[in-house]
Amino acid sequence: xxxxxxxxxxxxxxxxxxxxxxxxxxxxxxxxxxxxxxxxxxxxxxxxxxxxxxxxxxxxxxxxxxxxxxxxxxxxxxxxxxxxxxxxxxxxxxxxxxxxxxxxxxxxxxxxxxxxxxxxxxxxxxxxxxxxxxxxxxxxxxxxxxxxxxxxxxxxxxxxxxxxxxxxxxxxxxxxxxxxxxxxxxxxxxxxxxxxxxxxxxxxxxxxxxxxxxxxxxxxxxxxxxxxxxxxxxxxxxxxxxxxxxxxxxxxxxxxxxxxxxxxxxxxxxxxxxxxxxxxxxxxxxxxxxxxxxxxxxxxxxxxxxxxxxxxxxxxxxxxxxxxxxxxxxxxxxxxxxxxxxxxxxxxxxxxxxxxxxxxxxxxxxxxxxxxxxxxxxxxxxxxxxxxxxxxxxxxxxxxxxxxxxxxxxxxxxxxxxxxxxxxxxxxxxxxxxxxxxxxxxxxxxxxxxxxxxxxxxxxxxxxxxxxxxxxxxxxxxxxxxxxxxx
Amino acid sequence: xxxxxxxxxxxxxxxxxxxxxxxxxxxxxxxxxxxxxxxxxxxxxxxxxxxxxxxxxxxxxxxxxxxxxxxxxxxxxxxxxxxxxxxxxxxxxxxxxxxxxxxxxxxxxxxxxxxxxxxxxxxxxxxxxxxxxxxxxxxxxxxxxxxxxxxxxxxxxxxxxxxxxxxxxxxxxxxxxxxxxxxxxxxxxxxxxxxxxxxxxxxxxxxxxxxxxxxxxxxxxxxxxxxxxxxxxxxxx
Numbered sequence: 001x002x003x004x005x006x007x008x009x010x011x012x013x014x015x016x017x018x019x020x021x022x023x024x025x026x027x028x029x030x031x032x033x034x035x036x037x038x039x040x041x042x043x044x045x046x047x048x049x050x051x052x053x054x055x056x057x058x059x060x061x062x063x064x065x066x067x068x069x070x071x072x073x074x075x076x077x078x079x080x081x082x083x084x085x086x087x088x089x090x091x092x093x094x095x096x097x098x099x100x101x102x103x104x105x106x107x108x109x110x111x112x113x114x115x116x117x118x119x120x121x122x123x124x125x126x127x128x129x130x131x132x133x134x135x136x137x138x139x140x141x142x143x144x145x146x147x148x149x150x151x152x153x154x155x156x157x158x159x160x161x162x163x164x165x166x167x168x169x170x171x172x173x174x175x176x177x178x179x180x181x182x183x184x185x186x187x188x189x190x191x192x193x194x195x196x197x198x199x200x201x202x203x204x205x206x207x208x209x210x211x212x213x214x215x216x217x218x219x220x221x222x223x224x225x226x227x228x229x230x231x232x233x234x235x236x237x238x239x240x241x242x243x244x245x246x247x248x249x250x251x252x253x254x255x256x257x258x259x260x261x262x263x264x265x266x267x268x269x270x271x272x273x274x275x276x277x278x279x280x281x282x283x284x285x286x287x288x289x290x291x292x293x294x295x296x297x298x299x300x301x302x303x304x305x306x307x308x309x310x311x312x313x314x315x316x317x318x319x320x321x322x323x324x325x326x327x328x329x330x331x332x333x334x335x336x337x338x339x340x341x342x343x344x345x346x347x348x349x350x351x352x353x354x355x356x357x358x359x360x361x362x363x364x365x366x367x368x369x370x371x372x373x374x375x376x377x378x379x380x381x382x383x384x385x386x387x388x389x390x391x392x393x394x395x396x397x398x399x400x401x402x403x404x405x406x407x408x409x410x411x412x413x414x415x416x417x418x419x420x421x422x423x424x425x426x427x428x429x430x431x432x433x434x435x436x437x438x439x440x441x442x443x444x445x446x447x448x449x450x451x452x453x454x455x456x457x458x459x460x461x462x463x464x465x466x467x468x469x470x471x472x473x474x475x476x477x478x479x480x481x482x483x484x485x486x487x
Numbered sequence: 488x489x490x491x492x493x494x495x496x497x498x499x500x501x502x503x504x505x506x507x508x509x510x511x512x513x514x515x516x517x518x519x520x521x522x523x524x525x526x527x528x529x530x531x532x533x534x535x536x537x538x539x540x541x542x543x544x545x546x547x548x549x550x551x552x553x554x555x556x557x558x559x560x561x562x563x564x565x566x567x568x569x570x571x572x573x574x575x576x577x578x579x580x581x582x583x584x585x586x587x588x589x590x591x592x593x594x595x596x597x598x599x600x601x602x603x604x605x606x607x608x609x610x611x612x613x614x615x616x617x618x619x620x621x622x623x624x625x626x627x628x629x630x631x632x633x634x635x636x637x638x639x640x641x642x643x644x645x646x647x648x649x650x651x652x653x654x655x656x657x658x659x660x661x662x663x664x665x666x667x668x669x670x671x672x673x674x675x676x677x678x679x680x681x682x683x684x685x686x687x688x689x690x691x692x693x694x695x696x697x698x699x700x701x702x703x704x705x706x707x708x709x710x711x712x713x714x715x716x717x718x719x720x721x722x723x724x
Binding site for chain 1 (some may be wrong): 543544546551552554555558625626631632634635
């Protein structure tokens with residue numbers, strides 16, 4: 001299988017995970033073996049000590065020490081005498097992240113190598129690979145599994161492409177055939193995951209790093225990278241970049257060099273760590289090296305390696321409002337404070353952008369939401385909003401004063417199109433009498449202005465609200481509403 | 488699940504009615520009751536519907552939530568009223584008081600004047616029901632005002648149906664006449680409320696006059712676009 005279009009890959013210095021990808025779009029099994037010779041199988045203790053020696057961390061965002069995770073699974077399996085499942089999380093619900101999809105699409109055998117190493121060491125009964133449903137990466141991985149004749153052992157499961165699908169609990173739920181939503185209780189997956197078995201759950205890049213690590217050995221692996229954070233990381237550089245790409249870089253390289261490589265203007269700031277991450281000021285972005293510690297020192301976070309420079313042309317606050325609304329929509333709806341609190345925060349932030357709200361109101365709403373959900377979605381969203389308010393303080397002040405900063409919102413921060421929904425709710429203003437029924441029927445999409453006339457969200461009607469929108473059209477006393485479908 | 492229960496219940500009741508003596512008696516008395524009252528219920532239900540329909544746009548007394556509720560109840564009573572109307576017509580055809588044609592086509596099959604009026608009213612109500620069900624389609628169309636024109640024909644059906652009710656069947660009891668009067672008054676009051684409200688809305692809809700004085704323009708509009716020095720990268724042309 002040769003995919004038609006693939007994410008661009010670039011590297012700072014010698015590539016490891018992305019070796020060989022400068023020549024071909026996808027490494028099939030033969031080509032993969034040319035670049036990465038087959039590794040000897042290791043027992044658990046060796047793998048743990050290898051991972052410990054280079055302090056390999058999970059690459060999904062939480063940066064949990066991989067050695068400890070591996071050790072916990074092995075211990076539980078021994079004490080319970082239970083079978084083990086290895087799960088590769090490649091769902092990548094973050095719309096701004098492309099590294100895991102890139103790995104599955106372009107070098108799937110490296111991820112498989114890593115998963116096989118872990119599965120061999122743990123004597124696992126099954127490998128499950130969670131991927132975004134319907135994405136080309138799914139076909140690429142299926143083809144790779146077929147190529148190696150692993151169809152009996154490796155299961156590729158497509159999960160719905162939503163933001164909270166990337167949460168570990170969601171993946172376990174999803175591959176077990178339940179709704180892919182975060183778990184309310186159930187403890188750690190290393191104790192009880194898929195089918196209640198001890199489960200090694202980690203991100204796709206982590207397994208690829210594990211494969212590279214066993215190939216190079218601890219000393220070879222630590223030849224690159226900053227002290228304490230050996231090796232390379234995959235960064236997804238997007239935003240204002242002229243040449244967006246997945247960049248493999250040793251840790252310790254200046255972020256500015258990576259941004260230069262992708263032709264990106266920093267402008268008002270750089271979002272690191274994705275939509276649960278934080279903003280870097282232009283000053284910090286110019287000097288900070290790429291590593292967990294250095295980024296944390298300037299108030300940033302490496303997370304899953306998402307780097308989104310904003311550039312100077314788009315309105316920063318407007319971009320933040322767009323993302324916050326998207327995040328609010330992505331709540332799985334299980335926990336009340338998240339389901340109700342996040343839309344509140346989004347509305348209040350929009351009020352700030354319009355110059356009618358206050359920063360204090362947003363902060364209060366954040367306080368009421370933070371830490372009150374089963375997963376990190378409310379916390380991460382709160383972090384994003386607070387960081388935007390701090391980093392763009394000048395822009396916020398200007399918005400509060402003038403109601404605008406004079407810049408349009410270009411949509412520099414990517415948001416997936418809502419399942420193809422292009423349907424918009426339109427008002428025939430000559431007919432509208434300001435009855436206001438639409439604002440009560442379609443609360444999430446319509447507000448009333450000071451005169452009692454509807455203010456309709458400047459976005460297509462989400463699929464989840466279609467039935468309500470239809471009802472609003474039918475119930476408008478003045479027959480002033482209609483749904484417009486461009487198709 | 489629900490449909491299963493309904494089907495099972497219906498079958499059981501049909502079996503009881505067909506096989507047992509008391510079942511047959513129960514069916515006969517139910518039928519007699521509906522024969523006697525379903526026309527009256529239809530009129531009451533549809534009168535309520537008209538009042539609710541008028542009231543749904545009443546803004547001075549009712550909040551938005553109340554208006555949404557009244558619109559829902561308007562739909563519910565309309566469906567109930569039309570259900571009774573269909574029952575009424577079917578039973579009258581079955582008892583041979585009017586032919587199938589005469590029940591739908593006014594004055595066909597030698598039905599009398601007042602029965603014919605009933606057919607006219609029924610036809611119009613059917614049209615009104617259809618427009619109500621297709622409201623969304625009208626809103627979506629290029630001529631949404633068509634809906635109001637068609638739906639308002641309910642006001643035409645209504646006096647016609649009252650004449651039908653008073654003179655086509657048995658001589659009405661005093662309380663029935665009184666309830667007709669009450670229905671007339673109810674709709675009359677509701678309608679005048681609505682007309683008063685809409686005419687008031689037109690009065691206030693005059694474009695407000697803005698006094699422009701010489702002193703007004705203090706701040707230049709260009710302030711909205713004021714540029715800051717730290718954003719040279721921004722395209723300003």
